[in-house]
Structures are given as structure tokens and as C-alpha cells.
Amino acid sequence: MHEPQTDHLVAGDRDKKNTRSHESLNAAASATGAIEGLSPTSLAAFRLYLILLVPSMASVVVGYDISIMNYINGMEPYLSYFGLEGQGGGGGVGTTTALIFAMYTIGTCVTVLVAGPLCDRLGRRGGMFAGSLFCVVGGILVTVAKNVKYLKAGRFLLGVSTALLQVAAPLYCCEISPPQWRGRLTGIYxxxxxxxxxxxxxxxxxxxxxxxxxxxxxPFSLQIIPAAIVLFFVYFIPESPRWLMSVGRKDEARKILSRYHGNGNDNAPLVVLEYREFEESIKLDASSKPWWDYADLFKTRSDRYRTSIVLLLALCAQWSGSGLSSFLVVLLANDHISTQNLRLILTLISSIVSAIGALCGALILDKVGRRTLWFWGNLCCTIALIISGACTAKFSADANNLAGSNTAIAFLFLFTFFFCVTYVPLPALYASECMSFDNRANGVALYTFVSSTASLVNTYATPIALADIGWKLYYVFIAWDIFACVLIWFFAVETSGRTLEELNEVFLDKHPVRASRKPQQRKPTLIHLEEIGESK
Structure with a gap:
């Protein structure tokens, strides 16, 4: 597919790229909206929104399956039908429940390392098609399950689906979105x-x-609906222009850029400059490595830095306390919420709080920057978890102290809000932004693998830990959150306000954190516009 390049040539060419062209491109991204009519209310923008509904359904598939198990695990008919161990009527715990939850994550871990190469070979749409197909089959299995074996098999296939969708769908959103809207559109996805x-x-x-x-x-059967939507509509939407460029389909890539980034104008400044940078970056990043080779993620200092940031994000997204949220019904029982219906209602309220937090995060992501949101969001999660854990520790043995229990629940909800502000919109976008084009699919796949492995620890160990040590599990997550805040402050890189190609130079800087602590807010100048005109 690509001509092989030596490490020396790739690194050297990257280092010598003209910074002025990047500044021109950022100016173009801003100026195009003013002089070409590319605005959030234009016809081209609305067409793009409709296109992004398809990968958004893939996001629904993943989110629905993860959350529905939290609810179903608290249903007494479910526990009784499969003979599962419960804790004080608060939901399933113990080894069998841990395995049911873990099979989903095992399926993700087994599949995710081939998901990146598959998306590079078949395209982003091909990855979404395969993922939605596995979801339909897995959804049918868990719906008709007659015993725990059916349930485990279905959960495994749903995990396979998640691996493919979590790689293909965010890549598609990130690569087809105009640079000035990338944060918001990917965050809303x-x-x-x-x-x-x-x-x-x-x-x-x-x-x-x-x-x-x-x-x-x-509830199990309804997850088939969004997967079927993706399965049917995915080949009616355009492919990622960056992927089309990488396989030599340049004319198709140019048409897509023209329609959705240039408001139908082939010579729009943003289209001209993006096309030029796609050619340069894909040529420089080209390689003939086999699908199983992930060595390029660790080859140079810049590659290792990028990969380390992405892996830190994967661990933070799973170990900041989200494992507790998957067993919210059990925690509510610890805080003296005694009836199944009330626990389900409070879990629904938690979901509403989560949705509000996610939307808030998506809307502010471009304005405050990725690094700032990551650090302060994680810090707020830490504080909320400390207070909720302290109240649970003090009042869990006193069933008559409703004020203490309510405070623990309120701060657990606040933790959920801050977690969703930070870790719902950020990972899909930030992991893609940190990687060069050639390593993007594999980088996102590695992110998903590490995230899934960390989630496996959550889903298998959390129900066992809740059965053995109860509320003391809070201590584990609080300790990690404090450690993560330190790492984020010293090593996280700001990526907002830059094109995907310009970020290559940021990571080549000897001190990338110093070079990019704040989001870039450049305004177009007459010189920039003259350069854009000359480039055409």
C-alpha cells in the first residue's frame, strides 16, 4: 500500500517541515468560516451532522451495553433466574457475576489488537460494519439466554463488537470533522x-x-436496534478522507474535503491546505509494516511520548473510580437504599447526571483545552470520591443517619458528573490527536486494549472486593486519582487549536508540555491569507 521509509528519513523530514504552512492552515481554518460560508448552520454542516449520526449510533451501542448491565445486575428476577449471589438485595456480587462482567472485557481485549489494522485495511466504515454485526449476534444471544453459558458467550461477542466500534467510530469522527469543529463534534459523538x-x-x-x-x-434486546442502524447505513456515508488518501483514492478524498470542509468549493483555502498536508504527512508516515507490528508506536522518542500519554489516559479513564459506577446499585445498598425500585430510579438519575456532564464536557472541550480539562476534571473526581468515601465509611453502619447516607450519595453523583465531563468526550478525541496518521489506528487500538485490560481488573475485581471489603474499595481509587493528577500536570500535552498534522511538530519538541500548555488561538492575518492564495 505504501512505500517503505527509513526511520532516519521519516524523523528528519518531519523535523524540517515548514512551520509557516501550519500557521497558514490554522489561519485558513478560521478564515474559511468567514469568507467561504463554512458555519455551523450551513447546509454542508447539517449534512455532516447527519453523517455523524451513524458513528454516534456506534457510541450508543457501547454506552448502552455497559450501562444496562448495571441495571440488570440489580434485578431480582435476573439474579434468581441465573442463580447468582446477591449482597443484601443490592445486586449481584461474587465470582460468577465477576465472570459475566469480565467476559465482555475479555472479548474486547482479544479483538482490539487486530481492530486497528482491520480499520486500516477495510477502512473506518468497514470496522464499524464488522463491529455492529458482532453486536447484533451477541445481543440475540444474551436476549434468549437460557443459562450462564449463553450469557457469557453473548457478553464475549458484545466485547468483540466494542473493540471494533471503539477504534473505528472515533477515528472516523476525528478524521472527517473540520479542524475547527473537531473537539465539539467528536465530543458530542x-x-x-x-x-x-x-x-x-x-x-x-x-x-x-x-x-x-x-x-x-x-432491555438486553433493545441494544440490537442501534447496531442494526449502523449495519444498514454505514455504507451510505462517505469514507474518511485521510484513509482514502492513504490508499491512493485522492480524487474521492478531495471531493469529501470540498463538500464538508469547503462548503462545496474545491479551491477553498482550508481544502487546498488540508489536501496538501494530507499528502505530506501520509507520505512521510508511510510504511510497509505487517498488521501485527506495533513497534512504530515505540520507535522514536516522540513516538514513545505520544504512546505514554495515550496509555496514561487509558488507565485514568478506568481507574479513576468508574469501576464503582458499574456497581452503583450495590453502593446504594451500602448507603441504606433498601428497595430495588428506588435503587433503579437513583441509578437512572445518575445516568441523567452523566449525560449532562458529558454534554458539558463536549461543549467546553475546544474552549478550555484538552490538558486543562483532563487535570481539573480528574482533580474534581478525586475530591468528590474522597468525600463520598468518607461519608460511607462513617455512616454505613448507622442505618438511622440518613443525612450522612444522602451526602455520600450526592458526592457519588458529583463524582459521576465530573467523570463524564472529563472522560466521556476526551479519550476518543485526545487519543486520535496524539498519534500521527500512520500510527493512529494502532494507537487507538492500543489505547482500547489497555483501557479494556484495566476495565477487566475493574469488572472482575470490583464485585469480589465489594463482597470482601465493601466501602474500603474507595481507598484504592482515591490513591490512583491523586497519583494521576501529578502525572497529568507534568506530562500531559495540549493538542487543541492545532491540525492533526501540526501536532507532529509539537511532539518533536524537546519539551512538548512547555510548548503547548495552552490551546492555540490564532487569528488570520493579511500575510496568512496571501500565503493561502499563493498555495492555490
Missing amino acids: AAFAILSTIVSGAVANATGHLTTSASWRI
Whole structure:
């Protein structure tokens, strides 16, 4: 597909790229909106929004499945049907429950390392198609499950689906979005995963009153719907222009850039300069490495730095306390919420809080910057978790102290809000931005693998830990959050306000954190506009 390049040539050419062209491109991204009519309310923008509904349905698939298990795990007919161990009526715990949750993550871990190369070979749309197909099959299995073996098999296939969708869908959103809207559009895509939790919560509350297996079979079956939408519509939307360029389909890439970045104008400044930079970056990043070779993620100092940041993000997204949220019904039982219906209602409220947080994060992501949101969001998560854990520790043994229990629940909800502000919109975008084009699919795949492995620890160890040590599990997550805040402050790089190609130079800087602590806010100048005109 590509001509091989030596490490020396690639690194040397990257280092010598003309910074002025990057400044011109950023000016073009701003100026195009003013002089070419590219605005959030233009016809081209609305077409793009409709296109992004398809990968957003992929986000719904992932978000719905993760959240619905939290609700179903608290349903007494589900626990009774499969003979699962419960804790004080608060939901399933123990080894069998841990395995049911873990099978999903195992499926993700097994698949994710081939998901990146698959998306490079078949395209971003091909990855979404394969992921949605596995979801339909897995959804059918868990819906008709007659015993725990059916349930585990279905959960495994749903994990395979998640691996493919979590790589293909965010890559597609990031690569097809204009640079000036990339943060908001990719963030809103991620927010769909949280919006789906409201749907799952509403469904679970509606069916939770049933005393038959329909109480959990109906919620399981509904996850097939968004997967079927992706399966049917994915080949009616355009492919990623960057992927098209990488396989030599330059004319198609130019048409897509023209339609969705230049308001139909082939010679729009943004289209001309993006096309030129795509050619340069893909040529420089080209390689003939086999699909299983991830060595390029660690080859140079810049590559290692990029990969380290992405892996830190993966660990933070899983170990900041989200493992507790998956067993919220159990934590509510610890805080003396004694009835199943009330626990389900509070879990639904938590989902609404999550959705609000996710939307807030998506809307402020471009304005405050990735690094700032990551650090302060993680710090707020830490504070909320400390207070909730302290209240649970002090009042969990006193069933009559409702004020203490309510405070613990309130701060647990606040933790959920801050977590979703930070870790719903950020990972899909930031992991893609940190990687060069050639390593982007593999980088996002590695992110998903590490995130899934960390999630495996959460999903397997959390129910066992809750059964053995209860609220003391808070200590583990609080310790990690404090450590993560230190790492984020000293090593996280700001990526907003730059094109994907310009970020190559940021990571080549000897001190990338110093070079990019604040989002770039450049304004077009007469010189920039003259350079743009000359480039055409």
C-alpha cells in the first residue's frame, strides 16, 4: 500500500517541515468560516451532522451495553433466574457475576489488537460494519439466554463488537470533522454513549416492575436496534478522507474535503491546505509494516511520548473510580437504599447526571483545552470520591443517619458528573490527536486494549472486593486519582487549536508540555491569507 521509509528519513523530514504552512492552515481554518460560508448552520454542516449520526449510533451501542448491565445486575428476577449471589438485595456480587462482567472485557481485549489494522485495511466504515454485526449476534444471544453459558458467550461477542466500534467510530469522527469543529463534534459523538444510559435506565425502570425474565430480556434486546442502524447505513456515508488518501483514492478524498470542509468549493483555502498536508504527512508516515507490528508506536522518542500519554489516559479513564459506577446499585445498598425500585430510579438519575456532564464536557472541550480539562476534571473526581468515601465509611453502619447516607450519595453523583465531563468526550478525541496518521489506528487500538485490560481488573475485581471489603474499595481509587493528577500536570500535552498534522511538530519538541500548555488561538492575518492564495 505504501512505500517503505527509513526511520532516519521519516524523523528528519518531519523535523524540517515548514512551520509557516501550519500557521497558514490554522489561519485558513478560521478564515474559511468567514469568507467561504463554512458555519455551523450551513447546509454542508447539517449534512455532516447527519453523517455523524451513524458513528454516534456506534457510541450508543457501547454506552448502552455497559450501562444496562448495571441495571440488570440489580434485578431480582435476573439474579434468581441465573442463580447468582446477591449482597443484601443490592445486586449481584461474587465470582460468577465477576465472570459475566469480565467476559465482555475479555472479548474486547482479544479483538482490539487486530481492530486497528482491520480499520486500516477495510477502512473506518468497514470496522464499524464488522463491529455492529458482532453486536447484533451477541445481543440475540444474551436476549434468549437460557443459562450462564449463553450469557457469557453473548457478553464475549458484545466485547468483540466494542473493540471494533471503539477504534473505528472515533477515528472516523476525528478524521472527517473540520479542524475547527473537531473537539465539539467528536465530543458530542462520545456524549451519545452517555445519552444511551438514560435510555437504558428508563427501559430498566419500566421493566423492573416485571417479575418474569422479560424484566431483563427486553432491555438486553433493545441494544440490537442501534447496531442494526449502523449495519444498514454505514455504507451510505462517505469514507474518511485521510484513509482514502492513504490508499491512493485522492480524487474521492478531495471531493469529501470540498463538500464538508469547503462548503462545496474545491479551491477553498482550508481544502487546498488540508489536501496538501494530507499528502505530506501520509507520505512521510508511510510504511510497509505487517498488521501485527506495533513497534512504530515505540520507535522514536516522540513516538514513545505520544504512546505514554495515550496509555496514561487509558488507565485514568478506568481507574479513576468508574469501576464503582458499574456497581452503583450495590453502593446504594451500602448507603441504606433498601428497595430495588428506588435503587433503579437513583441509578437512572445518575445516568441523567452523566449525560449532562458529558454534554458539558463536549461543549467546553475546544474552549478550555484538552490538558486543562483532563487535570481539573480528574482533580474534581478525586475530591468528590474522597468525600463520598468518607461519608460511607462513617455512616454505613448507622442505618438511622440518613443525612450522612444522602451526602455520600450526592458526592457519588458529583463524582459521576465530573467523570463524564472529563472522560466521556476526551479519550476518543485526545487519543486520535496524539498519534500521527500512520500510527493512529494502532494507537487507538492500543489505547482500547489497555483501557479494556484495566476495565477487566475493574469488572472482575470490583464485585469480589465489594463482597470482601465493601466501602474500603474507595481507598484504592482515591490513591490512583491523586497519583494521576501529578502525572497529568507534568506530562500531559495540549493538542487543541492545532491540525492533526501540526501536532507532529509539537511532539518533536524537546519539551512538548512547555510548548503547548495552552490551546492555540490564532487569528488570520493579511500575510496568512496571501500565503493561502499563493498555495492555490
